[in-house]
Amino acid sequence: xxxxxxxLGGTFDPVHVGHLxxxxxxxxxxxxxxxxxxxxxxPWQKTGERVLTPAEDRYAVVAAAVEGVPGLEASRIxxxxxxxxxxVDTIDEVVGRHGDAEIFLVVGADVAGxxxxxxxxxxxxxxxxxxxVHRGGVEPGPDPVGWRVRRLRIPALEISSSxxxxxxxxxxxxxxxxxxxxxxxxxxxGLYAVGR
Numbered sequence: 001x002x003x004x005x006x007x008l009g010g011t012f013d014p015v016h017v018g019h020l021x022x023x024x025x026x027x028x029x030x031x032x033x034x035x036x037x038x039x040x041x042x043p044w045q046k047t048g049e050r051v052l053t054p055a056e057d058r059y060a061v062v063a064a065a066v067e068g069v070p071g072l073e074a075s076r077i078x079x080x081x082x083x084x085x086x087x088v089d090t091i092d093e094v095v096g097r098h099g100d101a102e103i104f105l106v107v108g109a110d111v112a113g114x115x116x117x118x119x120x121x122x123x124x125x126x127x128x129x130x131x132x133v134h135r136g137g138v139e140p141g142p143d144p145v146g147w148r149v150r151r152l153r154i155p156a157l158e159i160s161s162s163x164x165x166x167x168x169x170x171x172x173x174x175x176x177x178x179x180x181x182x183x184x185x186x187x188x189x190g191l192y193a194v195g196r
Contacts, residue, residue, distance in 0.1 A: 003098060006035035006131070008106040009078070009087060011043045013053050014164055014186060015062045016178050018157045020072070022133045025154050026106045027071045030131065035106070036075040036094075037062050040085040044119070047084075055079045057189055065182035088120040091127050104150070106131040115144050168192035 006026050010019065015037070023035045039059040046052065056079065063074035077093055078085040087105070094103060105128040107115075112132045115121055124130075129148040134140050136156035143149040159177055167174055169192055174183060186192060 003034075003101040004030065004032045004104065005094065005098060005101045006030070006032045006104045006106050007038055007090065007094065007128070008035055009038040009040060009085070009090065011040050011046060011052065011161070012037065012058050012062050013161050014058070014168075014178060014192070015065050015182060016159050016161060016164055017176070018135075018159045020065060020069075020179065021154050021157065022106060022108075022152070023066075023072050024069070026104065026131055026133070026152055029152055030104055030150060032071065032104060034071045034073055036073050036077075037066060038075040038078055038090055041078040041082060042084045044084040044086065045117070053191055057191055060189065061182045061185045061191070064185035065179045067181055086119045088118070088123050091124060095127055103128045104131050105129070106133060106152075108132075109134045109140060112144060113141055165192050 008019065008023050012019065019037065023037060026032060027035050039055060039062055041055045059074060059076050059079055066072040066074055077090055081089065091103060091105065105124070107130065109132055112130065125147045129150055130144065131150045131152055133152045133154055135154055140151065164174055164177060168186065
């Protein structure tokens with residue numbers, strides 16, 4: 001039987017429980033063998049918006065967050081490739097490594113509405129099943145045309161990486177918003193200090 005692999009990509013600056021809940025729910029509800037949390041090297045849609053935490057640091061925090069969680073893996077595929085991170089390149093590489101696997105691309109409902117802006121997006125529908133994650137209380141939009149789509153509902157979690165960066169810069173606690181091993185990694189690496 002072919003392996004079922006979920007791909008949840010992101011800047012993860014920093015990773016938080018919302019990302020992880022989406023990953024574990026996708027793994028459970030879709031009977032995935034594993035979900036790769038793919039850390040963007042250079043997220044092209046965020047270029048110039050703000051200074052990003054270095055990719056190696058973001059990867060280390062994600063790896064700490066998922067360590068010991070069955071079926072979740074931190075992936076550095078985009079970091080190792082270098083340059084701007086395009087989902088189509090990542091999917092091509094995963095398909096090249098695991099040609100017989102069934103690939104599920106996990107995205108938030110907000111991202112699903114922006115797929116038309118992605119680079120070479122027309123190549124993706126034939127390669128993946130799109131998994132659109134809805135937080136409770138958010139009305140789902142229509143399925144993107146031409147995609148195999150699965151819908152996934154998760155609990156409403158009012159949490160964002162930008163809020164977490166602000167809290168960390170102010171010295172406020174992020175306990176229970178970010179897994180404890182990830183907090184230890186952030187502290188050890190001196191990330192998200194004032195002025196970042």
